[in-house]
Amino acid sequence: MTEAVEYDVVVLGGGPAGENIVDRTRAAGLSTALVESELVGGECSYWACVPSKALLRPVLARAEARRVPGLSAAVQGPLDTAAVLAHRNHWVGDWKDQGQIDWIDSTGADVYRGHGRLYGVRKVAVTSPEGEHHVLSARHAVVVATGTRAVVPDLPGMAQARPWTSREATSAQQAPGRLLIVGGSVVGCEMATAWQSLGSQVTLLARDAGLLPRMEPFAGELVADALRAAGAVVRTEVAVESVVRDGPTGPVTVVLKGGERLEGDELLMATGRAPRTDDIGLDTIGLPAGKWIEVDESCRVPGHDWLYAVGDVNHRALLTHQGKYQARIAGAAIVARAEGGTADTGPWGAHAATADTRAVPQAVFTDPEAAAVGLTLAEAERAGHRVRAVDYDLSKVSGAGLYADGYRGRARMVVDLDREVLLGATVVGPGAAELVHAATVAVVGEVPIARLWHAVPAFPTISELWLRLLEAYRG
Structure with a gap:
């Protein structure tokens, strides 16, 4: 040395x-x-946040435009996949x-x-x-x-199958014809949303009972419904037992517990980090x-x-x-x-x-977007808090109806009944990612419900949901 x-x-x-x-x-x-x-x-700039958002933004913009009268007819065609990938390449500096x-x-x-x-x-x-x-x-x-x-489980045939991880999924230069995704958390759901819209036939396999298992259950339900409506196959409570790749460049087959076999052109293992x-x-x-x-x-x-x-x-x-x-x-x-x-x-x-331990905001850029901060209802109950969950159908907010026809979404706030402050909030719907910071401020600041009444949302915005949640809480 x-x-x-x-x-x-x-x-x-x-x-x-x-x-x-x-x-x-x-x-x-x-x-x-x-x-x-x-x-x-690092990872975020080249293989995670930046390239994934670059892939997903055109997908979400088209989905929202298709719900706007006077604009929907102009955006019914497919995305220009080559242009989307080139835009992604630009944002990662061509990996330089x-x-x-x-x-x-x-x-x-x-x-x-x-x-x-x-x-x-x-x-x-x-x-x-x-x-x-x-x-x-x-x-x-x-x-x-x-x-x-990325963690890739050591299953029979996995090494020879050369599966994608999040790195390959965000840097691929063409859409695979058939993409198998194992994992129903953030990476799996976002990449299913992106590649289904960019020309792949996606099959998403999740081990848990629903998608996005670390969020409120309704978040995964709404995302799964939207993926199916877009043409993806979504299956939950399934386990992969082995993988087979047919030659160096041939199709890949996953074998599920029970013996069922599913074939794709590429396999993305979105199964955790180490x-x-x-x-x-x-x-x-x-x-x-x-x-x-x-x-x-x-x-x-x-x-x-x-x-x-x-x-x-x-x-x-x-x-x-x-x-x-x-x-x-x-x-x-x-x-x-x-x-x-x-x-x-x-x-x-x-x-x-x-x-980073009690008020962590997170946004998942699926269609619909899912955003959350703080504790879910189940987490709050497990922690011993005396809580109440207040839900609201976002389609009933005036701003949501003006945002897009057929707006579908849901919001929940989790209230500590002893202190009357928010412990957590979840919002699912188009544009939800831009709403989570308001909830973050309320959770971090431990703002009393009585004071939140005086944080008046602008009309007609989707942020009016906070008024509706407070009304529902007061009953």
Whole structure:
């Protein structure tokens, strides 16, 4: 190894969380190095949030336009799949990260390309693609922001079948004729929505009783109904036992429990995520490799006052916006401690991540969109809260009818009856993703129901649903 190069902060992983650490520490004048083994910008920029939204936006825009009188007749034809894919390619920079590198350079941070591993206390060893070796030493903090990877179950024939993961599903350059999707959570539902509309015949297979199992049950029901109406096959409570690929480029067959066989041209396994911690040197500091990294509320690793973990890798909330939030918290804590203070000092007060455990917003860009924040009814009851769920049919909101003919959707708020504040809310319907932040503010701020009466929604918007929910709560 070469002689160590010293920085105030070394960041291992250049996705959104890592980039936000760089932003915060450099703004405070701390010297910072960023280590990235693939593309600076990470999973979200190239294989997840950005490309999936680029694929889905034309799908949702066409679906909504088809429900608008005077416009519907003009948008009955198929999508221009080639144009959609080209637009997606543009948004991911054709999988080149020069734009992100330029931004890092503008902050004054240094980028090291290559595989980084912890090399004992406050040190990171980097091996570049060309075989060069560097050792980076951190005066104040090393931050692990290596994210997650897709999990593919070890079923008979799976390795030989060469299934898609979310990466292939968001970067494919043509629509497969028949796409089998295993997994009924966010990735499975969004990719089913996208590729069914881009020319594939989609069959979605879910292990659970419904889709989107971490949301209110009605969210998965409405999404499943819409997928079926679009021509997709949706099956729940099914299990895949083995997979067979016919030759290098032939069709793929999944064998279900009970022996039924389903054939497709490609197979997407949307079956979960695992932390990318198996080869980053955790063992050199006494932590288990391949596991999620436990952190405190400032995202510091207990027992290691110099080590932080932000984003998916700490398993608090596997969402890009929550990883960026954690990075802002951790960055502020690192700066405060580097200046001789504590995580309780600084211009923003206490540097503690709390929104990633009790008020996590999420948007699923299916048709209809599904958005939620906080606890579902079942989660609130399991946590021991005395609660009441209030539901409302979104089609009865004036703004919904003006938004689109035949608007179909549903909303629910979960109220803590002892404190009369919102613990959670779910909205499903066209445009629902833009409604969730209002609910997030109410949940995070613990705004009393009595005060929410005075948050008057503009007429005629779909946001009027909050008035209708409050009326239903009052009875």
